[in-house]
Amino acid sequence: MHKELNSFFTQDFISENQQVHLPALEEKKVELYIKREDVIHPLVSGNKFRKFKYNLLEAKNQNKKVLLTFGGAFSNHIVANAVAGNLNGFKTIGVVRGDELAKDLEKTLATNATLREAYKNGMTFEFVSRTRYRDKSKAEFINQLKEKFGDFYLIPEGGTNEFAVQGCKEILTRDDANFDYICCAIGTGGTISGLINASEKHQKIIGFPALKGDFLAEEIKKYTIKSKNWSLVNEYHFGGYAKYNDDLIRFINDFKKQTNIQLDPIYTGKMVFGILDLVKKGYFKKNSKIIAIHTGGLQGIAGFNQKLKQKNKAIINYL
Missing domain, CATH: 3.40.50.1100 (Rossmann fold)
Structure with a gap:
């Protein structure tokens, strides 16, 4: 790494994989872990x-x-x-x-x-x-x-560009090879592209777009070298980018109480909502292991809560 870069950016961060324990997961005999990329830095996180x-x-x-x-x-x-x-x-x-x-x-x-x-x-x-x-x-x-x-x-x-995809390849480590599914929220496609390129043959990469539309698949294809081990689930965008409903806000607050993991309403909240809904529907194989990438984005909750307050809506409990 270039000696002129700040030492923080020359580090090779290996994020903790935190297991989530919820009744739905135990019932379906599926393990879910959250890769805590959000703790890398308060503002340059995930x-x-x-x-x-x-x-x-x-x-x-x-x-x-x-x-x-x-x-x-x-x-x-x-x-x-x-x-x-x-x-x-x-x-x-x-x-x-x-x-x-x-x-x-x-x-x-x-x-x-x-x-x-x-x-x-x-x-x-x-x-x-x-x-x-x-x-x-x-x-x-x-x-x-x-x-x-x-x-x-x-x-x-x-x-998202080729250098971003190169960096996102480093999210996964050798220890992550034992997961069957890798889940990721998607904005512009850079993160999931890096995950796809770094994944093992037996792994399935599942993307949860935060935006409406089918254009993301073509964007991802520009940056990836594998074509058969990934898919997009388009049913959990809650109406589009930055859209939400009361169920999503309630879910984020309940998940924080149950796991002590803070999710954001734009990306990770929708992804984890989708994962758990798919678990309940039997989408994931019995005895499989899922890792969901926490891509950060928590600083935006303050602004999101401002909008919720203006509409007299329940806010996200964020400290």
């Missing part, structure tokens, strides 16, 4: 650490001084980019969806813990309209950003 590791190295090798990326107002990716960049001597720029947030930046930072943390770590914001944000992958938009900010190393929304 798959964010894995995705940034080799991207930061590549940015250093290209002698880049600035990292630029994209995300929403409560994006784990935005704040992780700011913190990772700050730790490694990069300036950071966040292109954030929602130009209304720029009208009163002081108020935005006061009421948004995610952007406040990113700002505290030196990130410069470029707030854009939702319409313009859709052009984030177009060359014309990228060139306009270069005209405004100069040269930068671009990390795509969600962080």
Whole structure:
């Protein structure tokens, strides 16, 4: 690893596999473990650490001084980019969806813990309209950003590229070879692609997309070398990205009480809900072992709870 990278990013983290004990699992004779990638770092946790590791190295090798990326107002990716960049001597720029947030930046930072943390770590914001944000992958938009900010190393929304997939391969270790199923929540497809590439022949990789649509399968195929040992389960997105219902919030709170493992409502909460529902339906073979990857994302709960309070809904019990 490049000597100029912060020592935190040169470490080879091996996360604990924590077993979950619940009546449904015992009844169906299925073992479930959670790989605790969420404890790597409070803000650069889980798959964010894995995705940034080799991207930061590549940015250093290209002698880049600035990292630029994209995300929403409560994006784990935005704040992780700011913190990772700050730790490694990069300036950071966040292109954030929602130009209304720029009208009163002081108020935005006061009421948004995610952007406040990113700002505290030196990130410069470029707030854009939702319409313009859709052009984030177009060359014309990228060139306009270069005209405004100069040269930068671009990390795509969600962080998925070949370097991210390389980092996500390191989530699995030799000791994980005894699991029959590897489960993962999916945003942009980078994490599951790394897991697929690192998996053993006998293992089945199951992805739980947080978004509607069938486009993710094609994205994953771009980065994977295996095609027959993975599948996507599309029934547990709860209506789409950042969508939820009372059952999901109740499930997350109950799971925390029963296991002392905190899940988030965007990714891991939906994944574990789906896994346990499939267990009850007999989807997993008897006496099989499942490992579910906890990809972090817990910092976004504060912002999510703000929205729940505004709607007079029950909040996620998060300390």
